[in-house]
Amino acid sequence: MNWLPYDCWTIDSPLDVPTLVPALKERIEPTKWFRTFWSNKHTPLEGQIHNGGFSASRVIHSRNSFLPILYGIFAPKQGGTIIQVRMMPHPVVIAFMSCWLGMAGLFALTGIIAALDGEDWMIGFISIGMFCFGAIITYSAFWAEAGKAKQIISEVFADIHKHEANKPQHPTA
DSSP states (O other), X not given: OOSSSOEEEEEEESSOHHHHHHHHHHHEEXXXXXXXXXXXXXXXXXXXXXXXXXXXXXXXXXXXXTOOEEEEEEEEETTEEEEEEEEEOOHHHHHHHXXXXXXXXXXXXXXXXHHHTTSOOHHHHHHHHHHHHHHHHHHHHHHHHHHHHHHHHHHHHHHHHHHHHHSOXXXXX
């Protein structure tokens, strides 16, 4: 069980990078800033692909600041490629929630110290609530989407492997 909104894993592919990149470009569309609710002609992921890797997120028809972003790095190996995948929220969300949780934690600590000295404890109580609220929102919103994103990227690579295995091999002269 991860307490932080971060996960990493590897996918072992029998395909080389020059084969993976074009196949991945067919399955990950460029990021769009606006989507209509009724459009359903899209791939399940959007993002950017380059020869060294990719960054992608799930296509949703709403807004979710905690939507996981998948960062993949291609590492060539003998007889294939290892794809190292990291999944985390957008860096701006990480910065904002770090400030939120840091300030709420600081005020909670100040309130607890004040309460131990016999002073007003209400600011500490409110700050503990704000800290818990921010932590629960971050945790639940990220991990609710993380399982879906991990499943989709795994299905994308499985589809690429199946499609490439069924391609007729052209003999080289």
